[in-house]
Amino acid sequence: MRHRRLARYYDLARPRLRLTWNKKNLYNIVNYRLPRLTSKTFFQQKWLAKAATRGYHGEHVKESQWERMFSRRIRSVVNMEPAYMAQHDGSEHAEGRGSGKIRSLEENPRSQTPHMQMTFAPLERRLDIAIFRAMFASSARQARQFVIHGAVKVNGKKMIYPGYLLNPGDMFQVDIDKVLYATGKPKRQDLKTPPQESEEGEEVIEEEAVEETAVEGVEGEEAVAEGEASTEEDIETLKKIRAAVKAYYKANREQSSAKQKVALRAILKESKAALAAAAKADANVGTVPYYVDKLTDLVGKLKLNSETQEEDKQASEEIHRALQEVPETLAKTPNQIKPYLVPWRPREFLPAFAFIPRYLEVNQKICAAVYLRHPVAREGMAEVPTPFPRIISQLAFNWYLRRG
Amino acid sequence: MPPRLPPTCSAQGIRCLKNVVITAQEPKTAAGRLLWRSSRAPFSSSASVSASDPRQQTTPEQEDFYKWCEFEAPKYAYKKQGDPPGPVYPRPPGGRGGAGETNKLRPFPQNPEFISQPVLSEAARDSIWKDVMERGLPIKAVSARRNVDMLRVAAVIRMKAIEKQWAAEGKELAEKYSDTMLNMLPVHHLEDTEEPFEPINEVYVHSKTQQQLFVPTSESRHFTRVDAAKAFGEKVLPPDQKIRIPELIGFEKELADGVDGKEARVNFLRETSTNEKELAAKMARRAQNDESKRMRLKSGRFEFRIENVNADAVGKNGRSRLATGWRYGVPHGDRRRGAVKIPTKVE
Incomplete structure (x- = not known):
């Protein structure tokens, strides 16, 4: 496999067409x-x-x-027409002098x-x-x-x-x-676009930039406000989840299957990271919701032996309840950690490659x-x-x- | 930052710019330095204006490209809301095509043989799901009614089922991406007013039929498609059996014989439905048969599946790939350099 891309992948002097949307x-x-x-x-x-x-x-x-x-x-x-096949059995190709009757090209245009x-x-x-x-x-x-x-x-x-x-x-x-x-469009698209000299272009870009900053600004401010308000709450809920999962893991280590144990350990790991992130939440607003998203996802995937034993059922319910207590506003905060521009918009020049x-x-x-x-x-x-x-x-x- | 040409230059002026330097307008950056000029200028006889660093020279190709970026490229950018949906493909050179609807659907200007065919819209996929899963119509009937290939009908249902399951689980779907893509792609709504979506009675060209064949027969012989297939090879099937919905031929025959359209349709539905049920029963029997040969043992962590194996089934030369276990004198070859270990199927 030729792993490394050629240095002149998109050469303008000796153009080579590529399988990309560049x-x-x-x-x-x-x-x-x-x-x-x-x-x-x-x-x-x-x-x-x-x-x-x-x-x-x-x-x-x-x-x-x-x-x-x-x-x-x-x-x-080759497309076969059932209506034609119903009326002809193929012997019509031997009609006339043995090679089928001649049809005019207009009647039977062939490409x-x-x-x-x-x-x-x-x-x-x-x-x-x-x-x-x-x-x-x-x-x-x-x-x-x-x-x-x-x-x-x-x-x-x-x-x-x-x-x-x-x-x-x-x-x-x-x-x-x-x-x-x-x-999607890459992050910080506004920084990547070079300033344009045409007047119209400037206007367009300015408008877009204003819109973008407006949208991002509002979201950012909200997130900051929420982050400040709910940091302590978050830490409490995260601690609850962690405690519940830990208790369950300790009690059911023997009976759990390998997959369950892996899932439980993943939750413990993530909750630890989330707690660490929440402790310095003011530094990066997006991190806590990100971990909460991830934890919700992990707990959703977790299948405990809830049908068999009542204790397990209780434990599982407890974990889910703890997760539900995560403040709704926090869970809905737009994820700042996504590697693309949020809210998602298609990247440039996609319509030319859309098929x-x-x-x-x-x-x-x-x-x-x-x-x-x-x-x-x-x-x-x-x-x-x-x-x-x-x-x-x-x-x-x-x-x-x-x-x- | 790439050098830019002044906006006043017309598109026709691009070529001449290579050798001629325009001095009327000198676009300047915030720093006040000239950022564009002809790279050929030092070697050509034409005059040159350059106050910039020689390292910022651009080639003529780059100049053309920047010019294109400024004037042509915005045409291909994603349209804003309110603009007509659909793709924007480059036009063929010399203005050929581009006017008719079909010419618009050629993404590669030099290749008229590749056509960007429409995809099923969200509503069309929903209607297929309803027909099969809610009204319980046989897939063959839905395919014939909607002019959508049977394989595609099955695929739509398969993925729709996952989509619904994800929605029920509360898993996030890529709604925005889906909307944007379907707005960008050519779309078919499976409405009666539109062209048929795709041909559904296509037959693969058998490799044995690609050679010309001379079969001497008597002049009086009634030589049909079935005879022709037999002449090409023992295993070559006539197209009457090869098309995906052979029941359609019977349906058309009934129509040609003057049977009422409604009645013919009912008959067609009945026939496809029984055939589909028979096929399902056959597959279930086969699965059951396979399962009966297998013993499943559950330990805490693993499930062991035990089957009987004939160790003597090693093929004619003792090297059959299906043979079980290691055989004396037959190297495995699984560690040979360059041996492909990528799986060939996933079930």
């Missing part, structure tokens, strides 16, 4: 022109096409790995099936590329990182291999926070997608998203055929 990449896609091929030998043409297409399709996949994946068999489909645009179809099966295609990551490399960092599940199980080849029917889920981070190929069915609310089938070519259309014209893909296909 602004320079958009510029390169917009201005991409067919290279001059006529003056070149066939080998040069193939080399050029291979280099260009591989820069886009799975550039992070080693060449030898891709060569092993390449398949000269291209999947294509070609672009098989060659399917050259890189096997790569679309890779988990990281599918995540990018489902619009859950801003680049294939970022998708790869999400997988490696354990933020992706396939059929409900954690999958840490970005090279996992999805099978038809596989469902993959990405952590919602990661998706929002990848697709989801049909071999994926995506549910954006849970950030999950099903890989329905392998991509196919049909009349006038190929399902593999590629920015290159047919002739380039064909040359690349020919390059890889040599080792068929």
Whole structure:
């Protein structure tokens, strides 16, 4: 795996198209022109096409790995009309002089099936590329990182291999926070935007900035006020939760399963960190609500043996009750720790890259997608998203055929 | 900070800027230093104005890019509320396309063969869920009625179930992200006034049918699709069996024979429903059969699943991949360099 990105990833002088939503990449896609091929030998043409297409399709996949994946068999489909099939049994193709009656082209317009645009179809099966295609990551490399960092599940199980080849029917889920981070505006966007010289631009930016600061300011002030008011309360509730969990853990150490013990220990750890954060709450307003969120989540996941023993039931109820006492205002404070700008807004230039190929069915609310089938070519259309014209893909296909 | 060109420059002026330096307006930063100039200036015959540090030179490509950032890029930014929804794809060079609805849906200007097809809207997904889970219609019938592939119908329901479960658990959903994305993507609402969502009777092209085949037959022979399939290979099925909803052919036949549309629809529903139930029963039987061969033992921490294994089932040459255990003289190869250990399926 070629881990490190090339130094000139988005080169303006020698543009290479990439699998990302980057602004320079958009510029390169917009201005991409067919290279001059006529003056070149066939080998040069193939080399050029291979280099260009591989820069886009799975550039992070080693060449030898891709060569092993390449398949000269291209999947294509034909649509059969049931109404036609009901009236004809196929023998009409032998009508006339044996090769079917001649129909005029107007009656039967045919367009070609672009098989060659399917050259890189096997790569679309890779988990990281599918995540990018489902619009859950801003680049294939970022998708790869999400997988490696354990933020992706396939059929409900954690999958840490970005090279996992999805099978038809596989469902993959990405952590919602990661998706929002990848697709949202970065934090402190206002600082990143360079000042513009045009008058209109200035106005727009100023307005936006005012809005942003207004929104953030209000939230921040509220949070500060709440933080000051409720710090002692918080510490009390956190202590309660901690005590309840600790008591339960001590009493049920023997009977608990390994998973339960891990969950309990996680709660203890988090509550300790939360207490530490609450002690210096004035330093960072967002930390306490963050830990409260996390604790609520952890306790929600915790499954105690509440059905079997009454003591356990009591303990579990106690923990839940303690959590419910967390002040509502505190729990609702916007999370300052999120790695993206809150409230979430889409990142720039997303509409230019907004498409989801049909071999994926995506549910954006849970950030999950099903890989329905392998991509196919049909009349006038190929399902593999590629920015290159047919002739380039064909040359690349020919390059890889040599080792068929 | 990237150098910027004065706003008064027209888009046509970009090219000439490479060699000609405009002195009429000199944009200055707060520090009052010139930030833009032509990098080619020192090497070209044209005059050059430069009060800036030589390290801040920009290439002509960069200049073009900054110009584009200023004038073209804002077109692709996410639209504000109130603007018409949908994507904004770059136009093909030379103004080709861009006018018709279909041309608008090509994200790559140089590749007219990739079309950004609409995705199902939230309402469409809800209606599919209602049809299958609340009205109890067979998936095949819903697929035929809505022109949505069976696999997609199943996937929509599968994910919708998770969504509902998360909502019931009080888990936070990515509502804002979902709204924004569906506002940005081309969307299909599954309404009768729209084009059909997707073809549902597609058949994969069998590799054996990709070669031309000459089959001598008598002129009088009635050579049908079934015969053609047989000629291509023993295992090649005719398209009548390969399409996902073969019951549709019977339905169309009934319609052609003059059966009332309502009655034909009822028959179709009945047939798809029985076929689906049979398939479900078959799968349940298979699962039960597999389970009966397995013994489950629960210890405190683990569940042991014990199955009978035939140690002699090692294939013709004794090296079958399905064989169980280590065999003398057959290396495992699981530690060989470059051996792929990524799982091939997740169940």
